[in-house]
Structure formats: C-alpha cells, structure tokens
Amino acid sequence: MHNLLSNLRVDINSNLYLKDPESSSLGINIVKSSIDLIDLHGIEEFNFKKLAKEIGSTESSIYRYFENKHRLLLYISSLYWGIMEFQVVVQTSNMFDDMEKLLKALETLFSTPQTKCTSFQVEGQKLRHILNSEFVKAYHHKLVDEENEAGYFSIYKRLSSRLSGMIAAVNTNYRYSNSLSSLIIEGSLNQFFLSEHFHNLTDCHSKDNLYLFYKDLLTKTLTS
Amino acid sequence: MHNLLSNLRVDINSNLYLKDPESSSLGINIVKSSIDLIDLHGIEEFNFKKLAKEIGSTESSIYRYFENKHRLLLYISSLYWGIMEFQVVVQTSNMFDDMEKLLKALETLFSTPQTKCTSFQVEGQKLRHILNSEFVKAYHHKLVDEENEAGYFSIYKRLSSRLSGMIAAVNTNYRYSNSLSSLIIEGSLNQFFLSEHFHNLTDCHSKDNLYLFYKDLLTKTLTS
DNA sequence: AATTTTTGATAGTATTACTATTATATTTGC
DNA sequence: GCAAATATAATAGTAATACTATCAAAAATT
Numbered sequence: 001m002h003n004l005l006s007n008l009r010v011d012i013n014s015n016l017y018l019k020d021p022e023s024s025s026l027g028i029n030i031v032k033s034s035i036d037l038i039d040l041h042g043i044e045e046f047n048f049k050k051l052a053k054e055i056g057s058t059e060s061s062i063y064r065y066f067e068n069k070h071r072l073l074l075y076i077s078s079l080y081w082g083i084m085e086f087q088v089v090v091q092t093s094n095m096f097d098d099m100e101k102l103l104k105a106l107e108t109l110f111s112t113p114q115t116k117c118t119s120f121q122v123e124g125q126k127l128r129h130i131l132n133s134e135f136v137k138a139y140h141h142k143l144v145d146e147e148n149e150a151g152y153f154s155i156y157k158r159l160s161s162r163l164s165g166m167i168a169a170v171n172t173n174y175r176y177s178n179s180l181s182s183l184i185i186e187g188s189l190n191q192f193f194l195s196e197h198f199h200n201l202t203d204c205h206s207k208d209n210l211y212l213f214y215k216d217l218l219t220k221t222l223t224s
Numbered sequence: 225m226h227n228l229l230s231n232l233r234v235d236i237n238s239n240l241y242l243k244d245p246e247s248s249s250l251g252i253n254i255v256k257s258s259i260d261l262i263d264l265h266g267i268e269e270f271n272f273k274k275l276a277k278e279i280g281s282t283e284s285s286i287y288r289y290f291e292n293k294h295r296l297l298l299y300i301s302s303l304y305w306g307i308m309e310f311q312v313v314v315q316t317s318n319m320f321d322d323m324e325k326l327l328k329a330l331e332t333l334f335s336t337p338q339t340k341c342t343s344f345q346v347e348g349q350k351l352r353h354i355l356n357s358e359f360v361k362a363y364h365h366k367l368v369d370e371e372n373e374a375g376y377f378s379i380y381k382r383l384s385s386r387l388s389g390m391i392a393a394v395n396t397n398y399r400y401s402n403s404l405s406s407l408i409i410e411g412s413l414n415q416f417f418l419s420e421h422f423h424n425l426t427d428c429h430s431k432d433n434l435y436l437f438y439k440d441l442l443t444k445t446l447t448s
Numbered sequence: 449a450a451t452t453t454t455t456g457a458t459a460g461t462a463t464t465a466c467t468a469t470t471a472t473a474t475t476t477g478c
Numbered sequence: 479g480c481a482a483a484t485a486t487a488a489t490a491g492t493a494a495t496a497c498t499a500t501c502a503a504a505a506a507t508t
Contacts, residue, residue, distance in 0.1 A: 019454095026455075042366045047495065058456055059497085068496075136360040142266045144421050153422070160425050175427060176437045182418055182425040183411060194406055197368050198377070201384050201406040203399060213400045221441055224448040243485090250486075271464065282487050283466085292465070454505070464495075473486070478479100 008117045010082030013151050016075045019065050022119045027065055029055045031079075032120050034072055039126040043073060043134045073138050074152050079120070080131050081155040083113040088162065098169040099219070105166055106214055109188045110207050132192045160185055171222040180221065184214055232341045234306030237375050240299045243289050246343045251289050253279045255303075256344050258296055263350040267297060267358045297362050298376050303344070304355050305379040307337040312386065322393040323443070329390055330438055333412045334431050356416045384409050395446040404445065408438055 014020070021027030033055045038046050046069060048062045066072040088108045095101040112124040139153065147153070164181035167174065174180075191210055194202040204210040238244070245251030257279045262270050270293060272286045290296040315332045319325040336348040363377060371377070388405035391398065398404075415434055418426040428434040 024454080044366045048497085049495080058458090060457085060499090061455055063497075064454080133364055136364055139421075140357055140360050140417070142268045148421065157422065157425065176440070177427070178424065179415060179418075179426045179428050179437050180441075182422075183407070183415075186410075186414060187407060190410060191403060191407075193364070194403075197363075197372065198381065198406075200402065201381065202403045203401070204403050213403050216400070217404075217441070217445055220444045220448050224444050248485080272466085273464080282489090284468090284488080285486055287466075288485080450508085452505100452507070454503100456503070457501090459499085461498080462496090465493090467490100467492080469488100469490085471486100471488075473484100475482105475484070477482080 008083065008086060008114070010079050010086070010118065010155070012075060012078045012082065013154065015150055016071055016078065016152060017066055018063075021065055021075070026055075026057060026061065028119055029057075030062055030065055031072075031076065032122050034069075035076060035120070035122045035126050035130065038073070038076070038130050038134065043069065043130075043137060070138070070141070073134060074147070076127070076130060077135055077138050078152070078155050079115075079118070080113055080127050080135075081159055083115065083118065083124075083127075084109060085155060085159045085162070087111070087114060088159065092166075098166065099223075102163075102166045102170055102218065102222075103215060105163060106184065106218065107211055109163075109185065110211050110214075128192075132189045132196070135189055156185075167218075167222065174222055180218075184218075187214065232307065232310060232338070234303050234310070234342065234379070236299060236302045236306065237378065239374055240295055240302065240376060241290055242287075245289055245299070250279075250281060250285065252343055253281075254286055254289055255296075255300065256346050258293075259300060259344070259346045259350050259354065262297070262300070262354050262358065267293065267354075267361060294362070294365070297358060298371070300351070300354060301359055301362050302376070302379050303339075303342070304337055304351050304359075305383055307339065307342065307348075307351075308333060309379060309383045309386070311335070311338060312383065316390075322390065323447075326387075326390045326394055326442065326446075327439060329387060330408065330442065331435055333387075333409065334435050334438075352416075356413045356420070359413055380409075391442075391446065398446055404442075408442075411438065 009022070019027065021031045030051065034046070034051055037051060037054060048059045048069065052059045052062055066075065088105045091108045092101045092104050095104060113127050115122050115124040115127050141147070160178075160181050163184065164177045167177040167180055188210075191202050191204055191213075195205045199205075204213050233246070243251065245255045254275065258270070258275055261275060261278060272283045272293060276283045276286055290299065312329045312332045316325045316328050319328060337351050339346050339348040339351050365371070384402075384405050387408065388401045391401040391404055412434075415426055415428055415437075419429045423429070428437050
C-alpha cells in the first residue's frame with residue numbers, strides 16, 4: 001500500500017489551471033506555497049503578489065498557471081478531496097460488512113490527508129485547515145452553477161456519492177442517503193471550524209470525539 | 225400574537241452599525257434595498273456604489289450607516305436569526321412535551337422568516353435566500369474571532385444554545401447536544417443551498433422533506 | 449547552435465473600498 | 479417661523495487589488 005500511496009496523482013479537472021502545476025517545479029512551488037500562505041493568513045489576505053514574493057517569482061508567472069486565486073483554491077480543494085477519496089477507497093476496499101465499511105469511511109474522513117504522497121510535499125494539517133476554513137467560500141460563489149457544470153466539483157461530488165452508496169448499503173430502506181452523506185462530509189469540515197472559532201457550539205474538540213458523535217448519529221439513524 | 229409580531233424589533237448589536245438604520249427612512253431603505261440586491265446578485269457583486277444608485281443616494285451617505293458591506297451582511301444576518309429565534313420562542317412557548325417542542329422548533333427553523341413584522345418590509349424568502357448563500361461567508365471570515373468576541377454572532381449562538389437545551393431536555397444522557405444543535409441549524413441553511421445548486425447531493429427538495437429528514441435523524445438519535 | 453518554451457521585469461488599467469471636504473437639504477428646539 | 483443642529487448629497491481623491499500586455503532573458507528541447 002505504501003508504494004501506491006507514494007505515487008498518488010489526483011486527477012484534477014484540467015480546466016482549473018492554464019498550465020499543469022505538476023509539470024514544473026515553479027508550478028509545484030506555486031501550489032505548495034499557496035497552501036502555506038492560505039493556511040497562515042486565510043484566502044482573503046492571500047493574493048498572487050504576496051505569493052510571487054514568497055516563492056521569488058512574479059505575478060505574471062503565476063497567472064500563467066492559474067487564472068485567479070479562486071481557481072487555485074478550487075484546485076487545492078480538488079487535491080484535498082482526491083486524497084480523501086483515495087484514502088477512503090483504500091481503507092475500505094477489503095471490508096465486507098457494510099456497517100463496518102461505513103464507519104471506516106467515516107473515520108477516514110476525519111483523519112488528516114496524506115499530502116506527503118503527492119507531488120506537493122506539504123503538511124496534511126495545513127490542507128485540512130484550509131478546507132475547514134475556506135472550502136465553503138469556494139462553492140458559495142457567484143459562479144457556482146457554471147463551475148459545477150464545468151466539473152470543478154466532481155471529485156467532491158463523487159466522494160459524497162460513494163458515501164451515500166455505503167449508507168444505502170447499510171440500510172436499503174433509508175430514504176435520505178444523499179442528504180445524510182453530504183451532512184457528514186460537510187460536518188467533517190465544519191465541526192472542526194466550530195471547535196476552533198465557536199467553541200461552545202460543539203461538543204467535539206478532537207477527531208475522536210467527532211467520530212463518536214457521527215458514529216452514534218449514523219448507527220442510530222440507520223439501524224433503528 | 226399578531227400584535228406582538230407586528231412590532232418585532234430585533235435587538236442587534238449596536239457596534240454593527242455606525243448609525244441605527246431603523247432611525248431613519250434612508251437607513252431602512254439601505255437595509256431593504258441591500259437585501260433586494262444581495263438576494264438578486266450575491267454579496268460578491270454587491271457594493272455600496274450600486275446600492276447608492278439603487279436607492280438614489282450616495283456612497284458617502286451609506287458609509288455613515290455601515291462601515292462596510294461585511295458589517296451590513298452581519299447586520300442582515302442578525303436580523304434573520306433574531307426573527308427566527310423569536311418565531312421559535314413564540315411557537316414553542318406553550319408546549320410541555322419536550323420532543324413535541326423540539327420538533328416544533330425544528331419545523332420553525334425551516335420556515336420562512338416573518339420579515340414583514342419588522343421595520344424592513346421585505347420578502348422573507350429573500351432574507352432566507354441570502355442566509356442560505358452568504359451566511360457561511362459572514363463567519364468564515366478573517367476577523368471571525370474578534371467579531372465573535374465583539375458579540376456580532378450572539379443571536380445566532382443564543383438560538384443554537386436554545387436548541388441545544390431543547391435537545392438536552394429530550395434526552396439528558398445525550399452527550400452531543402451542542403454539536404447536534406449546530407448541525408441542524410447549519411443544515412437548515414445548507415440543505416436548501418444544496419437543493420438549489422448541487423441537486424444530487426441531497427434528497428430534500430422541499431421544506432417538508434427537509435423537516436422529515438431531520439425529524440427522523442433527531443427522533444432516532446435521541447430516543448433509541 | 450538554433451529554436452521553442454518558460455520565466456522575469458516592468459508598466460499599465462479598471463475596479464473596489466474606502467476617506468475627506470464642502471455644500472445643501474431637512475429636522476428640531478425655541 | 480427662524481436659528482441651530484443634524485443629515486444627506488455631490489464631488490474628488492487615495493490605496494489596494496486583480497488583473498493584462500509587452501518584451502527581454504533564461505532554460506530546455508531539437
């Protein structure tokens with residue numbers, strides 16, 4: 001498994017970039033450093049001028065890779081969801097009990113992405129932190145419909161669909177597998193955010209607690 | 225009850241504005257027309273220049289009421305949550321069965337805010353639509369911690385806390401009432417958004433279906 | 449070595465998000 | 479009804495952002 005993981009290349013929609021960042025060291029630097037900067041200061045404070053300074057390049061060079069910072073955020077988001085999807089698939093592949101499988105998927109969703117196994121050697125925690133704080137802004141966006149149409153969210157949607165399938169496998173009579181799936185995936189980002197910024201709005205201040213909360217929710221909802 | 229409703233004044237944190245918009249017809253116009261414009265074009269496309277043109281006033285006049293459009297969005301959000309909280313309190317006030325009470329609160333959260341009863345005579349649907357699309361951006365914001373400290377989210381948090389209390393009343397042994405409460409409130413916005421923009425990610429394409437989904441989730445989670 | 453591609457350096461534009469100033473209404477107190 | 483206070487309008491201006499354009503230099507490819 002380690003061999004597989006060490007060569008992970010997420011198949012990101014090629015319209016998200018102008019030039020494939022994985023095709024050059026500048027491109028890889030752009031993505032790596034943008035993850036560092038967005039993690040540190042947030043997407044609002046982030047711009048291509050600052051990024052250029054950080055990597056010792058120029059704005060115009062960065063614009064040759066990405067049309068704008070929003071597209072770059074979508075790229076980073078796809079990277080995250082691609083890694084998570086891969087981890088969910090790997091972790092659940094040899095399981096036969098449907099509930100066990102679902103719970104393993106759940107656990108995986110709350111774990112840190114194995115970013116080290118891609119071309120972008122960054123801390124998985126940084127990537128996760130960006131998604132927790134910024135992903136909602138990526139899709140609550142004025143262009144959401146045309147970007148969705150263009151397939152910029154397809155990995156995210158595919159993951160949600162997989163999870164929905166696992167839910168349906170556990171209980172074929174359950175009528176809300178899609179809603180429950182997106183609730184969990186959304187929650188896997190949001191509850192971390194709440195813990196960080198609105199402490200009193202959640203009881204889950206650790207990965208483990210979060211898992212137990214959703215495990216309880218899932219098992220009771222699907223088996224009673 | 226109708227008398228009460230017709231005079232609803234939400235107590236919004238006075239630091240959110242420079243001059244109380246309810247104190248003049250220009251102020252009321254600013255809020256009303258901003259709701260119209262944000263509903264129509266989204267917060268990104270919205271600015272004080274366009275708003276000034278819309279109401280036949282000037283940017284400088286608007287800046288005397290609100291420091292910037294972000295604060296205005298927080299004001300509008302507080303208005304929404306204040307109305308929802310009021311409705312939840314009114315609707316559940318005479319109920320004695322805890323589960324019945326919780327479900328009534330849930331139902332109320334999915335209903336349209338009674339905006340007509342405030343100084344701002346706008347369509348409740350517009351307000352709800354703005355919250356569905358834009359509220360996440362209001363709190364996934366670089367200044368979230370200091371704004372939270374300043375009490376700009378207090379109505380939202382109080383509503384979540386109320387709901388959490390209702391959950392705890394139904395099942396005193398349940399350990400995640402805060403998380404479940406925020407999950408529901410968050411969901412009351414997000415699932416509508418999914419239905420509009422990511423149709424396949426949810427099974428709930430009506431208020432009624434949404435209610436049934438969460439009712440199922442709540443009853444199974446709290447009573448089994 | 450020649451050619452193509454990539455990157456850097458520099459300059460410039462339109463828009464946004466404000467701030468400042470002064471003039472003109474409008475309201476309020478007497 | 480008039481003076482004083484306050485609110486609003488009109489206009490101008492600034493700093494930052496999000497780009498676009500152009501050309502030269504460097505690097506990679508053939």
